Amino acid sequence: MSSPRSGRPSRSPFARPQDDGPRASFRQLLPYLAEHRPVLAVVIGLSILAAGASLAQPALVSQVITVVQSGESLGMLVWALIGLVVASAVLSGFQHYLLQRTGTSVVYSARRQLVRRMLRLPISEFDTRRTGDLVSRVGSDTTLLYAVITQGLIDAIGGALVFVGALIAMLIIDPVLLGLTVLVIAVAVVTVVTLSMRIRVASRKQQEKVGDLAASVERSLSAVRTVRAANATERETAAIEKDAEGAWQQGLVVARISALVVPVSGIALQVALLVVLGVGGFRVASGAITVASLVAFILFLFMMIMPLGQAFGAINSVNQALGALGRIQEIVTLPLETDRDAEITPVAAIESDAAISFENVEFSYPEGAGPAAAPDDPEGAELAAEERAAADRVVLRGVSFDAPRGKRTALVGPSGAGKSTILALIERFYDPTAGVVRFGGVDIRGLDRVELRSQIGYVEQDAPVLAGTLRENLLLGAPDATEEQCIEVLRSVNLTEVLDRNPLGLDAPVGESGIMLSGGERQRLAIARALLAAPPILLLDESTSSLDGLNEQMLREAIDAVAVDRTLIVIAHRLSTVVDSDQIVVLDHGRVVGVGTHSELVQSTPLYKDLAKHQLLV
Incomplete structure (x- = not known):
């Protein structure tokens, strides 16, 4: 089965759907803006200056008209008006640059926070969530925060200043015209606010549909060879198109x-303008106001309508962003793997010669969680299904055994016996439901996770290889290893051919998920990665399952060489790889049914004897 450590969610189309999650409030958006307070303060200052320059223009135009009507010289009025227009344009351009820069920075901060949080979530979260949906939150959802800055809040602040200033000027010019204008605008504002609430809900649903689409694409592309081999290309295409259609429809x-x-x-602008022209013309004719005042009023009307449009756009942008922010906050507010450690009271340490000890350990996976199987691993898929169904039953039942320090302990048993779960508990991907797992006599729940894992090398059954180069994969667990050490460890697992066939050597790319390597080469590279770190404890989950006889023998010799003074815990279905172990633990349905050497178990444990007989070892 695939190890829980892989963190890959189930690829089954029947995986538990995600709930809608919490809806973000405007208050939750503020921390993303607060990080950029200095720049935003400058932008707001520029907005104030630009607003002042804009508001001064209609007043100057009114004076120009009055001067022209009186036949006097314009003097510096025209140059002052030109200066205000140029100053307003320069201020707006600089403000636009700062907004674009700040918007990009906000997106970067959100992505950084989300990734740092996501990679520290409990493994059980990855068991139930789809990878593509998580990727969509980092990419698509965070992008919507950009619009809040560049098209939303700050523009709205500057616009609000212009709006208020224009409103005051219009009140001074003609309160009657202003009253009629405000009545028209009030109807528009109420309409937009009503629509904005629907935009937030619809935007969140759209982002969820985009997440579904990303998850479907990731599911099919990651198993594209299996899809092709099963002649399922058209069915997978139809499924993805259905998700794409859902995103389109919600869009x-x-x-x-x-x-x-x-x-x-x-409509608000047109109606307001028509009202001002009609009523204003009548009032000019009656002598209530002058032509210059009417022209200034109309200019102020346009200035008031423009920020109103910005406010409408800001409401639209903010509500779309809040819909996406709800999905971001759903991840950000999840507890980290370490958050509940303070609530755990470890049992007292004891004197022990064992490197790892299990004492009456019971365990059941959280609801909906459990290891995910590789899509081309039927046996793993069967086991993963069994263990995911274990939400209502115990996977491990009173498991007790010691793994002696510096010795090799093998875990054997039929699929679904709980072998990989034992390794997951040692790595502390999960904590036992009951009982104690000890590391050198100390309850591992009392140990720092980073320090614990630095003492353990773990090779999973599906031997994951990261996209990148051979060197990057090797240095994952041993970042300070030298080039000579990397080459030596590759030689020890018979991977020198991989080095030789590419002139780039250690910098040769391995492809997405190591696709440029064979299954056996990927497995050997994963083992080399663990061996290079040289931890005192090695956990090997079916580490030779993809190897031929020659490479299996060479790998066993490599493991034997590094196993000196190290503790090995090995899972194997092929008993031939573990018959020489110092100790073999036989598991069946989550229980330990036998512990001993090969010869002892053949005599004492019927299940082991039956397994050995089927593999022609007795």
Whole structure:
């Protein structure tokens, strides 16, 4: 079976759907902005200056008209007006640059926080979540925060200053015209606010559909060879297209609601303008106001409508961002792997010669969780299904055994016996439901996870290889290893051919998930990675399952060489690889049914004898 450490969610299309999660509030958006307070303060200052320059222009235009009507010389009025226009443009351009820069920085900060949180979540979270959906949160959802800065809040702040200033100027010019204008605008504002609530809900659903699409694409591409071999290309394409259609349809919902905001703004401007022209013309004719005042009022009207449009856009952008932020916050607010460690009271340490000890350990996976199987591993898929179904039953039942220090302990038994779960508990991907797992006599729940894992090398059954180079894979667990050490460890696992066939040597790419390597080469590279770190304890889960006889023998010799004074705990279905172990632990349905050497177990444990007989070892 695939180890829980792989962190890959189930690829089954029947995986538990994610709930809608919490909806973000505006207050949750503020911390992303607070990090950039100095720059935002400068932007707001520029907005104030730009607003002042804009508001001064209609007043100057009014004076120009009055001067022209009186036949006097314009003097410096024209140059002052030109200066204000240029200053307003320069300030707006610099403000735009700072907004773009800040928006990009906010997205970067959000992605950094999300990734740092995501990679520290409990393994059980990855058991139940789809990889593609998580990737979508880092990519697509965080991008919507950019619009909040560049098209939303700060523009709205500057616009609000212009709006208020224009409102005051219009009140001074003609309160009657202002009252009629405000009445028209108030209707538009109420309409936009009503629509904005629907935009937030629709935007969140759209982002969820995009996450579903990303998860479907990741699912199919990661198993594209299996899909092709099963002649399932058309079915997978149809499934992805269905998710794409769902995202498209939800996008249309957002577009339809958002589209209503635009005509509302336009209609408000047109109606307000018509009212001002009609009523204002009458008032000019009656002598209540002058032509210059009416022109200034109209200019202020345009200045008031423009920030109103910005405010409508800001409401739209913020509500879309809050929909995406809800998905981001769903991950950010999840407890980390270490968050509950303070609540655990480890049992007292004891004197022990064992490197690892299990004392009456029981364990069941959290609901919906459990190891994921590789798509081309039927046996692993069967086991993963069994263990995911174990949410309502115990996977390990009173397991007790010692792994002596410096010795080799093998775990054997049929699929579903709980062997890989034991390794997951040693690595502390999960904590036991009951009982104690000890490391050198100390309850591992009382040890620092980083320090614990630095003492353990773990090779999973599906031998994951990271996209990148041979060197990057080797240095994952031993970042300070030299080139000579890397080459030597590759030679020890018979991977010199991989080095020789590419002139780049250690810098040769291995492809996505190590696709440029054979299955056996990927497994040997994963083992080399563990051997290079040289930890005192090695956990090997079916480490030779993909190897031919020659490479298996060479690998066994390599492991024997590094096993001196080290503790090995090995899982194997092929008993031939573990018959010479110092101790063999036989498991069946989560229970230990026998402990001893090969010869002892053949005599004492019927299950082991039956396994050995089927593999022609007795």
